[in-house]
Each structure stands twice: as structure tokens, then as C-alpha cells.
Amino acid sequence: MCLGVPGRIVEVVDERRRLARVDIGGVVREVSLACVLEDGQRCADLLGAWVIVHVGFALSRIDAAEARCTLALLGQLEGDALSG
Amino acid sequence: MRYLDEFRDPAAARRLVAGIEAALARLKPARPLQIMEFCGGHTHTIFRYGLHQLLPESVEWVHGPGCPVCVLPRERIDLAIALAQRPQVILTSFGDALRVPGSETSLLQIRGQGADVRVVYSPLDALELARREPQRQVVFFAIGFETTAPATAFTVLQAAAEGIANFSVLCQHVTSPEAVRALLADPVLRLDGIVAPGHVSTVVGADAFAFIAEDYRIPVVVSGFEPLDLLQSLAMLLVQRLEGRCELENQYRRAVTGSGNRTALAAVERVFEAASGASWRGLGRIPGGSLRLRAEFARFDAERRFAIRASSAAEEVLPCGAVLKGRLRPERCPHFGTACRPETPLGALMVSSEGACAAWYRYRGRPA
Ligand code: SF4
Numbered sequence: 001m002c003l004g005v006p007g008r009i010v011e012v013v014d015e016r017r018r019l020a021r022v023d024i025g026g027v028v029r030e031v032s033l034a035c036v037l038e039d040g041q042r043c044a045d046l047l048g049a050w051v052i053v054h055v056g057f058a059l060s061r062i063d064a065a066e067a068r069c070t071l072a073l074l075g076q077l078e079g080d081a082l083s084g
Numbered sequence: 085m086r087y088l089d090e091f092r093d094p095a096a097a098r099r100l101v102a103g104i105e106a107a108l109a110r111l112k113p114a115r116p117l118q119i120m121e122f123c124g125g126h127t128h129t130i131f132r133y134g135l136h137q138l139l140p141e142s143v144e145w146v147h148g149p150g151c152p153v154c155v156l157p158r159e160r161i162d163l164a165i166a167l168a169q170r171p172q173v174i175l176t177s178f179g180d181a182l183r184v185p186g187s188e189t190s191l192l193q194i195r196g197q198g199a200d201v202r203v204v205y206s207p208l209d210a211l212e213l214a215r216r217e218p219q220r221q222v223v224f225f226a227i228g229f230e231t232t233a234p235a236t237a238f239t240v241l242q243a244a245a246e247g248i249a250n251f252s253v254l255c256q257h258v259t260s261p262e263a264v265r266a267l268l269a270d271p272v273l274r275l276d277g278i279v280a281p282g283h284v285s286t287v288v289g290a291d292a293f294a295f296i297a298e299d300y301r302i303p304v305v306v307s308g309f310e311p312l313d314l315l316q317s318l319a320m321l322l323v324q325r326l327e328g329r330c331e332l333e334n335q336y337r338r339a340v341t342g343s344g345n346r347t348a349l350a351a352v353e354r355v356f357e358a359a360s361g362a363s364w365r366g367l368g369r370i371p372g373g374s375l376r377l378r379a380e381f382a383r384f385d386a387e388r389r390f391a392i393r394a395s396s397a398a399e400e401v402l403p404c405g406a407v408l409k410g411r412l413r414p415e416r417c418p419h420f421g422t423a424c425r426p427e428t429p430l431g432a433l434m435v436s437s438e439g440a441c442a443a444w445y446r447y448r449g450r451p452a
Contacts, residue, residue: 003125003309003438004231004283006087017242025088032208034238035348050087052286052339055178055228056206057235059348060286060339062087067338074096074312077319082103082326083110 004052006062007031012043020046022053032057087338091310092133100315101138107322108142116144117325118274119318120410122264123281124151124438125309131447133311143318146273146410147440149263150281152228153180154408154432154439155364159394160256161186164225166392167254168199173390174217176210177225179203180436183429191225207232207239207253214243214251223386225254230287233257233375234348237355240377240384252386255376258362260284261292262373268300272411277321279314280306282336287352289344294332301330308336355381365432366405404431407440414444421445 007024009031020043022031033043036051036058051058111117121127127147130136136145149155161184168175168191175191182192182201195201200220204210207224214222226236236253243251260281267273280293285306296304303324307317317335324330334340355378362374377385387393402419406412414420414433424430426442433441 003128004286029205032206032235032238035234035345035351037347052283054231054283055235056208057238059231059234059283060341060345063338064085067085067087067090070308070313070316070335070338071090074100074316077100077103077316077323082319082323083106 004054004059006050007053009033009043009046009049009051009058012047015043018043022051022058024053029053029056035059036061088310091308091312093312097138097311097315100312100319104143104315104319104322105140107319107326108140111322111325113142113276116142117276118144118146119277119279119321120146120148120273120275121279121307121314122148122150122260123279123284124154124436125281125283126279126307126314127151127440127443128438129309129311129314131443134447135311135314139318146275147407147414148267148410149364149367149408150229150260151433151436151438151440152232152258153184153436154404155258155263155367156181156184156227156256156432157363157365158185158187159363160254161190163387163392163394164191164254165189165194167223167386167390168194168201170221170390172221174200174202174213174220174222175225176202176204176213176222177227181225181227183435184432185429207235208242211239211243211248211251214248218250220250222251223254224251225256227256229258229260229281230284230352233352233356234287234345237351240355240381241351243384244381252384252389253377254386255356256362257356257375258364258370259358259373259375261288261295262370263364263367264293264296266367266370266373267409268296268302270409273409275302276325277318278302278304279317279321280304282306282308282313282340285334285336285340285344287345287348289342290332290334290340291342292344297331303330304332306332306334306336306340308339354378366408402431404433404441407433414441415448417441
């Protein structure tokens, strides 16, 4: 029920109500961006951005640089840190 | 990047498991290390990808109570059922809530008998239903942790802004830090590490779980939900033990910051206040572990609108509480796989795919 899923913002539905369409693994859903818009930001500014979606709301933006960093750390863990 | 496949790479998972085995060989624990994943989403991933089977026996996952459907107390289900039986009411909720057994029946069963119970994907869908059916009363049975509370809060604010008079909320939002504290107060649990909920942390921030390391001296890592995320988080917990550290670390940095989502937290703060305590199925009353609508939004509170109150249902006689607390493995429950199955759940842990018993049943089959 409350498993969050990553999706990409593909289309603005209603700027005033902060609604956009988000492609979640091929299924496109109407999602509120109310929680991820910074002050003064419009939905259109986030087109193409990745977000984590929960029950119709985007709860956080996914940071590509951090994601790459996590994957890089994976390699490090496999190496020194665990086997000493 | 699609943020899924990259974190499901089997070759990387095997290398990570080899590293975890090496770390365990160095740690030489006297008894299997007990790692609790609090969140039902993590439980789901562990079973779905068979992570418990990949790992050596010297590490054990203890499944925590972080499945919001599973902790729904019977008396609240009974309340939702009582509301749904009123002719003017359309009762809406997330799909999983419908199958949770109340004292005598479930929302799904009364729907079969003609009650107007509908599944929604989002509380906004319930509000839309209220707009479309102004002559009916639409009640949203709002369940979930910090991940769903902002959605309910924004929906109530929207309803208030539009002056929608036929929408209300039966509020059953619960909060995780209090539940973790209640669990850790149990002297029987001896946890060596905690995997903290990643999606809850998108809202409350990773720092909200620092108390686990500070007050209880248990290493804690906020984790994502893909198999590599969980394996990496486990590896990070082991590295902490190897290096003699005990702190909060954030594995899920791509989505979680230290302080969380300010906008979501502000909406929740605006609409809700901490209730003095609520009962959790299997855990009993947890002080401060739940939210209720502020007086300012009383007109959207279904309990006040319909003047109904929960009667306290009789105590649970099933072993679910012990499973929820990580004291009993699902397969050890005498009802597991016999009387209690996903199609006919006796206890709520068998309902949602995030519930420990349902996840165990689905991905491991019948008891060995
Ligand atoms: S198998 Fe059913 S009755 Fe037993 S603990 Fe799990 S949910 Fe409860």
C-alpha cells in the first residue's frame, strides 16, 4: 500500500493545483507535486525530474549525483571495508 | 538512470554478499546477529528477492511492525465498518485496508453485502469522488505512517480551500519513531543493528532516527528499497561494528536528506496534532504514536461529524503481536499457512504484501 516508487515527471496537468503526470515504470499517473516544489517553483520547472511517489504525491526528488555516489560506494564496500 | 535496475544487479549483489560473509567471518559473532528492518517495504524486498536465503546464518532479519495495515487495531476497523454501513456514506481507503479483519467482519465482506466501500489510489481520489457525488458523504479511512500523512494533510487543506462539505477523514495515521522506542523498550529484543525506513525518512529526515544510536546504542542505517540498497545497508551496519562505531548513517541519500521534507512536514503540522496515544494491533497503546486532526479541521473529522466512537475490542488472542515484535518467526505461528493464509487472513500480518506473514507465505511457500 505505501510502497514508494520512483517515477519521472512527464507532463503538467494543472499548475494551480500542482498536478503533473508521472511515468512510474510505464504506468502514467496523476500525481501532486505539492510536496516537492520549492518556493516560487512551477510544475513545468520539474519536467523530466525523478521523484519518489507515494499514494498520489511526490514525496522527494531523486538526486542523480547521490545515486551514482551510492553505486560507487558499493564497489568500495565489496573491497576493503568488509574484509579488512 | 532508472533508479531500479541499477540497484537490482545480481552480480553486484553476489559480490556484496561475499563481502558481508567476509565481514561476518571477522566479526565471529557468538550468536547470529539480529538486524531489524522496521519498515514493511523492506520486509517485502527481503522476501521478494530472497535476501535472507542469500545471507549466511550468522545474520538474521527480525521483521519489525512497520506495515501500517498490520498495526491497524480491530476497533478502528470496526469503526470504519460502522461508517460504511450508513446508507449515505461512501467509505474509501487503500486496497489493503479492506481485507483487514475487524471483530466480526471486514470492509471487503460488508462490501459484498451491499455497503458502498471503494478502493482509492490516493486521498485526492476520495476528494474527487466527494466533488462528483455531492449528495453522498465520502469518508476517507486514512491509514499509514509518515509517508501517507502528508497526502491526507494536503487533501484536507484542499477540501477546506474549496469548502467541500461532504468529505471527511477517519484518521488512523501513526508515527514511526514512537513505535521504534516502544519496541526497543522490550528487554527480550537484543538487536545488533536497525535498518531504518527510507520512505518515512524522505518526510521526517534521516536525523529523526539518530536516537536509536544515541539513546539505545544500536547502529542504524536509513535504507532504500532495492535489493542492493538493503545489502549495502547491512554491510554498512557490519562495518560500523567492525570499526566499533555506533551511529546513524544514510544509505538512501538519493532520496533522503538529514532534515526531511519541509513542505510535507509543515502540511502535516498544520492539519494534525499528536494524539495522546493510540493502540497498535499487537503492540498495545503507544503514547504519542498517532495523529489526529486539529480542532480547526474538526469538520473534516469523521468521528466528530458522525458522532461515533470506537468501543475497545477484546484483546487479540492470536500470536500476531509476538511476530510484530520480532519475537516469533511467522512460520512458527500455529495458524501460519493453515487457517491463516493471504486469501483468508486471520491476522492482519497476512493481509498486506508488506506484512511479515504474507511476505513469508508468498515467497517461501507453506511452512517447511
Ligand atoms: S500467521 Fe496469521 S495468525 Fe499467525 S501471526 Fe501471522 S497473521 Fe497472525
